[in-house]
Every structure is written in structure tokens, then in C-alpha cells.
Amino acid sequence: MYDQILFPTDGSQGASVVFDHVLDIAAEHGATVHVLNVADPALVFQPQKDLLDALEQEGEAFVRDAADRARKRGVETVTEVQKGEPYSTIVDYAASQDVDLVVMPTHGRRGLERFLLGSTTERVLRRSDVPVLTIRPDDDGTITYPYQTVLAPTDGSTCAQEAIETAADVTTATRATLHLLTVVDIASLGIDVRSDIQVAQLEEAADAILDDATAVAETAGVEPAAETVEYGPSIHEGILSYIEDHDVDLVVVGTHGRTGFDRYVLGSVTEYLVRTSPIPVLTVREPSSNA
Incomplete structure (x- = not known):
């Protein structure tokens, strides 16, 4: 599944x-x-060759x-040190080297000479056409590979469908099970959900999203192990x-999705997940040509 992996x-x-x-x-994956x-260079108050040389x-x-x-693990590497704005340099490098996956921590060191911070990671995942895997650096060592259970939340958007296709590829490659989930945010909808008609509309919309997601997964050759609709705050x-x-x-x-009555996930939710998820988050951006 992966031939070229980028690790900034x-x-x-x-x-x-x-x-x-x-x-x-x-x-x-070899x-x-x-x-x-x-x-x-922006981290150097007064651009001086000796300071930039020290950074390099x-x-x-x-x-x-x-x-x-x-x-020591028998893994082949290519090493590179470049000067520039971190997020754009990372995105450009991934594109130029035909990278299949970018892997980044959710935050790094702080200070004059430390630059791979959370904001850089978020900028990369918003702009990268290559899937970005983010991992909290305070992991206690419980994260293992290959994965056994993969979750793909969806709002029915094209970007979410791209994410489901990627999730299907991951489950195939790792022999994992795929779970599909759509969550209805009752609080943000601003409607009186006590109405049976309104509840029925929500359920119908959520079921339709899951049906479409299941079709995408099955087309990719994966039968979902679970298809769930949840309602919450x-x-x-x-x-x-x-x-x-x-x-x-x-x-x-996906890195963004739809908005409106029955479209409610991704976008800011994705950024929140990247910051708080106890497990790795793989973000997928809809290709620029389709955006």
C-alpha cells in the first residue's frame, strides 16, 4: 500500500x-x-548565515x-534538510517525491530553533493532496501496527467518500475490520428533536449517508463490519x-465536508480530532482537481 513515506x-x-x-x-510494507x-529562516531574528548554518x-x-x-530495522531511508517555510516545504516535497503518506506528530518543540509545531501539522493536513497520518507524541506505546479496527466517520460529502476509499485500502492491507459511523449533532442543528417527524427526517438522512458509505466501501472490496448512527451533543x-x-x-x-441540516462532520471536527484523538488519525483531502 505504501512505497514512499515522508516523515518531517x-x-x-x-x-x-x-x-x-x-x-x-x-x-x-517494505x-x-x-x-x-x-x-x-523566519526563526532567526536577523538573518545571518552562521545562524542559518547552525539550524541546518x-x-x-x-x-x-x-x-x-x-x-537497524532494515528500513531504507532518504534524508533531506531544506530551508523554507515548514508547511509549504513539506507539502511541496511530498508532491515532488510521489510520497504515498505523510506522518507527523500533532505538536513538537517550542522555542527559537524548534519549528515543527501543531500549527505546521494542521497547515499540512489542510493543504496536502497526500494523506496525512497524525499521532499524539504523548502516546504511551500502546499504538500498534498492523491495525485491527479502522473507523471511518462520514457526512456523505465527496471528501468523506475519498476517506472511506482510503480506509478500505488500509483495512485490506492490514487485514483489519472497517467500521462506518455517522454522528448527528443534535445541539448544533437548532431544531426541536422531540417531533417524531423531525426525528424521522434525521434518521432517514443518516441512514442514506451510511448506505452510500457502505456502497463506496463495497466497491473498494471491503464489507463493513459495523454501520452505526449515533446521536449526541x-x-x-x-x-x-x-x-x-x-x-x-x-x-x-476527510479534511472538510458539507454544512447544513444533514451535513455535519469534518472540517473543524477533523482538526479537533487531530488534537485530541488517543489513536492515530489519517486525514484525506479531496484532490484539488475535484475540489
Whole structure:
């Protein structure tokens, strides 16, 4: 499934934890890992060659250490240190190297010389045409690969369908089970759900979304193990609750979706999940040509 994996790193402890998962994925698929460090000139108050050189030298040490760890696992690497704005450099590198997957921690170090922060990760996942796997760096080591249970929340949007197709690919490659979920955010709809007619409308819309999602998964060759509609005070809480209740190992979501009466997930919900999910989150952006 994966031939080329990109791992941007700032050398932080969080990045080190995430890199363990990268190596697990690469070893399973025989993938090459591109280890990229981006030295951001904007972090130097007065652009001076010696300070920029110091950033690059530090970056060289980061990628060299990562390559050494990969070598011990039998994983092939390509190392690169570049100067520029981190998020755009990462996105451009992924596109130019035909990368299949970008893997990033949800946050990194802070300070003058530490630049791979949460804001960078969020910018990458909003703009990357390549799927982005984000992992909280405070993971306690319970995240394993291959995954056993994969969750794909959906709102019926084209972007969500792209995410379901990706989730189906992951379940096939890892021999996992696929769960489909749509969550109705009662509070945000601003309607009186005590009406039987209104409840029926919500149920009908949610069932239609799940039917479409199931069709997408089956076309991709995967029979979903579960198709669930949940009602709750918020979308992200419903997804997090489902993750906990069903021992989900990976959640796959689109980076944006529809809005309106019966369209309610993705977008800001995805960003919230990236920050708070206890498990890896794989984000999929609708290709630019289709956006």
C-alpha cells in the first residue's frame, strides 16, 4: 500500500515516538522513508548565515539519527534538510517525491530553533493532496501496527467518500475490520428533536449517508463490519466515544465536508480530532482537481 513515506522531523521527543510507528509501517510494507528537516529562516531574528548554518547542521544531525534507527530495522531511508517555510516545504516535497503518506506528530518543540509545531501539522493536513497520518507524541506505546479496527466517520460529502476509499485500502492491507459511523449533532442543528417527524427526517438522512458509505466501501472490496448512527451533543464527542467503546486503532477522516441540516462532520471536527484523538488519525483531502 505504501512505497514512499515522508516523515518531517524537528528532533523532538514527540517526533521520536512517532518515528517508531513510521518504522512499523515501513517495515510491514517494505517502504522507503523520507526523513525531512526544514530549517525556517523566519526563526532567526536577523538573518545571518552562521545562524542559518547552525539550524541546518542541527537538522542534519536529526535526520542522520533517524536514518541510523531505520537502518537497524532494515528500513531504507532518504534524508533531506531544506530551508523554507515548514508547511509549504513539506507539502511541496511530498508532491515532488510521489510520497504515498505523510506522518507527523500533532505538536513538537517550542522555542527559537524548534519549528515543527501543531500549527505546521494542521497547515499540512489542510493543504496536502497526500494523506496525512497524525499521532499524539504523548502516546504511551500502546499504538500498534498492523491495525485491527479502522473507523471511518462520514457526512456523505465527496471528501468523506475519498476517506472511506482510503480506509478500505488500509483495512485490506492490514487485514483489519472497517467500521462506518455517522454522528448527528443534535445541539448544533437548532431544531426541536422531540417531533417524531423531525426525528424521522434525521434518521432517514443518516441512514442514506451510511448506505452510500457502505456502497463506496463495497466497491473498494471491503464489507463493513459495523454501520452505526449515533446521536449526541457534538460530532467529535460522538467519534471519540465510539473509538473508546470499540477499541478502534485508526480513524480515517476527510479534511472538510458539507454544512447544513444533514451535513455535519469534518472540517473543524477533523482538526479537533487531530488534537485530541488517543489513536492515530489519517486525514484525506479531496484532490484539488475535484475540489
